[in-house]
Amino acid sequence: MRAVVLSGGGLFGAxxxxxxxxxxxxxxxxxxxxxxxxxxxxxLIACGAxxxxxxxxxxxxxxxxxxxxxxxxxxxxxxxxxxxxxxxLTEVTRLKPRIxxxxxxxxxxxxxxxxxxxxxxxxxxxxxxxxxxxxxxxLPVWAAVELGATEIIALHALPEIPSRWLQPFTHAFxxxxxxxxxxxxHVSCRTILPSRKLGTLRDALQWKRTNIERxxxxxxxxxxxxxxxxxxxxxxxxxx
Numbered sequence: 001m002r003a004v005v006l007s008g009g010g011l012f013g014a015x016x017x018x019x020x021x022x023x024x025x026x027x028x029x030x031x032x033x034x035x036x037x038x039x040x041x042x043x044l045i046a047c048g049a050x051x052x053x054x055x056x057x058x059x060x061x062x063x064x065x066x067x068x069x070x071x072x073x074x075x076x077x078x079x080x081x082x083x084x085x086x087x088x089l090t091e092v093t094r095l096k097p098r099i100x101x102x103x104x105x106x107x108x109x110x111x112x113x114x115x116x117x118x119x120x121x122x123x124x125x126x127x128x129x130x131x132x133x134x135x136x137x138x139l140p141v142w143a144a145v146e147l148g149a150t151e152i153i154a155l156h157a158l159p160e161i162p163s164r165w166l167q168p169f170t171h172a173f174x175x176x177x178x179x180x181x182x183x184x185x186h187v188s189c190r191t192i193l194p195s196r197k198l199g200t201l202r203d204a205l206q207w208k209r210t211n212i213e214r215x216x217x218x219x220x221x222x223x224x225x226x227x228x229x230x231x232x233x234x235x236x237x238x239x240x
Contacts, residue, residue, distance in 0.1 A: 011212070012158060019192055019222060021052075024051050030149075031148075032086070035138065043081075058212050073111050086105075139156045162198070162201045163200075194222060
């Protein structure tokens with residue numbers, strides 16, 4: 001089974017959209033897995049949105065406004081899935097990841113996966129509180145493996161936290177509580193990373209047209225340069 005895995009990263013998700021534009025014609029996935037903003041890109045891809053449509057949506061400032069998130073997600077979930085799709089959430093009380101898949105995914109699941117701590121409040125689903133799906137591992141390759149994927153392309157928009165103050169805390173937290181299982185030998189994974197730093201923490205949270213255009217272009221170029229064909233790896237990547 002082929003899968004595309006999309007990481008968290010706030011507005012750096014535009015880089016993923018650019019990368020997917022370079023990959024879409026040559027990589028036909030059976031499964032899309034996303035966490036945080038990657039769940040939004042992933043849901044759109046799984047609904048059949050073309051790279052052109054995905055890129056155009058990133059250029060619309062009103063879609064990035066935090067105050068509009070609930071309405072935007074409800075509109076997003078009015079679309080019908082055409083590919084198998086899974087979203088990763090983090091259960092707050094147990095600090096454990098949870099996968100929701102296919103028809104069980106609602107706008108609330110996407111909102112929960114995007115509920116960045118200190119920015120959004122956790123979302124209650126079926127009596128439990130959930131928060132950012134990338135909290136324990138921003139790139140949920142492990143989830144695609146758990147769902148049966150054997151060939152994976154992973155688009156990692158957040159290989160490191162763009163804040164020197166948060167990096168030590170994040171590293172310590174994910175060392176203690178993170179989910180980083182080794183990649184099984186029968187699974188191949190190609191991880192595509194930004195070739196240059198995308199921006200600051202503020203850039204990741206505040207929409208700016210010039211940044212969006214730059215990230216779309218850089219994502220496209222990064223995916224072209226790396227080819228996109230999976231290769232064997234020994235472990236799932238994680239944010240430093």
